[in-house]
Amino acid sequence: MDELALPNDYASVLVRLKQRVHESRYRAQRRVNVELTLLYWQIGQVLAERTDDAQWGTKIIQRLSADLRAEFPDSRGFSPRNLVYMRSFARAWTDVTEIAQQAVAQLPWGHITVLLDKLDDPELRDWYAGQAATNGWTRSTLEHHLKTTAHLRFGAAPTNFDRLLDPASSDLAQQIMKDPYVFDFLRIEPGHAERELEQALVERIIETLGELGSGFSFVGRQMPFDVDGDEFFVDLLFFHVEQLRYVVVELKVGKFKPEYAGQLGFYVELVENQLRRPAHAPTVGLLLCTDKNDRVVRYALAGSSHPIAIASYDLLPPAEQAALPSEVDLRRALDTP
Incomplete structure (x- = not known):
């Protein structure tokens, strides 16, 4: 035929x-x-x-x-x-x-x-x-967001978007940020390293994308960037298909330090120069850490020349987190004869 x-x-x-x-x-x-x-x-x-x-x-x-x-x-x-x-x-x-x-x-x-x-x-x-x-x-995503009080977290991450992006772009970028992020679907032990957290998030990428929010698409892990022979690696890179912008995610275990903002800003600049296309919205960065001092965060954001957000992450929902004994309680229990 x-x-x-x-x-x-x-x-x-x-x-x-x-x-x-x-x-x-x-x-x-x-x-x-x-x-x-x-x-x-x-x-x-x-x-x-x-x-x-x-x-x-x-x-x-x-x-x-x-x-x-x-x-x-x-x-x-x-x-x-x-x-x-x-x-x-x-x-x-x-x-x-x-x-x-x-x-x-x-x-x-x-x-x-x-x-x-x-x-x-x-x-x-x-x-x-x-x-x-x-x-x-x-349905499972809805249940996750209910359990983790999403209405209190959506758009709550401290950022400098209003200073560095035009109003429309700033409002949109703010909407896709949370604080804290809740990764209650991960099964990693306390005292984990950054690479362990990164690996766990990638292995559960469907749930990770569900927590990040609608529109996020995973680009890659440990993305390499060459700068005149020096190589640098971005922890996690995402692209927001609705806002047409790259989102650089850096993971830190422990309390936020001001130098982290500079490192994240550097990675945002790399993506801006090497990956962003004219049709894309400005690249933004998101730093996730275990804990943070809000005043230190404000100073760091004020001193950054790149649009970034700084948020904490939890491995338990807020209600379960609140039920855990505090560090003071644990010390008292250990000191009790």
Whole structure:
């Protein structure tokens, strides 16, 4: 059979058509998801209205579950537990006319149940729902950010962006920084070396990217740069595909020292000169250390001529960190006869 002669533009047309099919399927799935969310809200509203009626107790919900599953055997969402979630959903988001316009309507039902389980504050629920919908968080990523109080950490890292970047670029760069970063998915022992931390982050790169945030793409580890025969190595290099900028990450075990800012600034300059393209936004640096003195950090940032952020990192979520005995407590325990 003779090979079919294809038009010159066939490949590009095929790519565009594939993209349109994918986009159409995605939009259709989102519409189905919104309809399912509204249905669950409506069922929950009916149950919420009858909660005060003594006749509508647990046994009635169990009976309702059985009857709905008998009528709709292909639907898996009518378990007694899920019906209770629907009731909680209707109580948490009270206005059905607004739900379709809210971020929560774009979330899978499993995400919504996580929000209902973990949060009582309406504003926090809306914040996490918005972040999850905008950034496409998986359920595990949402659970991680809830456990690590992301709403207190996002955009909190001290930086000098406002001084060295134009306002629009500064605001965007600030949004992708956190303080502290929480690497609770790592399994490394206390007293670890910098290379051990670096290796662990790369081995769990999916979780690392999830903690860094939406838009980060991993470029490489120990990236080499040649300067007239002298070779230098950047710990971790990322590219933010939404902001079109490189992000240089340096890891330090121990407390922040002012000279670290100079080293990071040097690496930012290398990336600016050797990798950045005209279409890219300015490169920024992120230094991660175990601990820091905030006043020392401010002085170091003021003295740097490169856009950098300085943040700490934890290997445990804040709640677990707070439950650990302090250094003073440990000393007292050791001194106790």
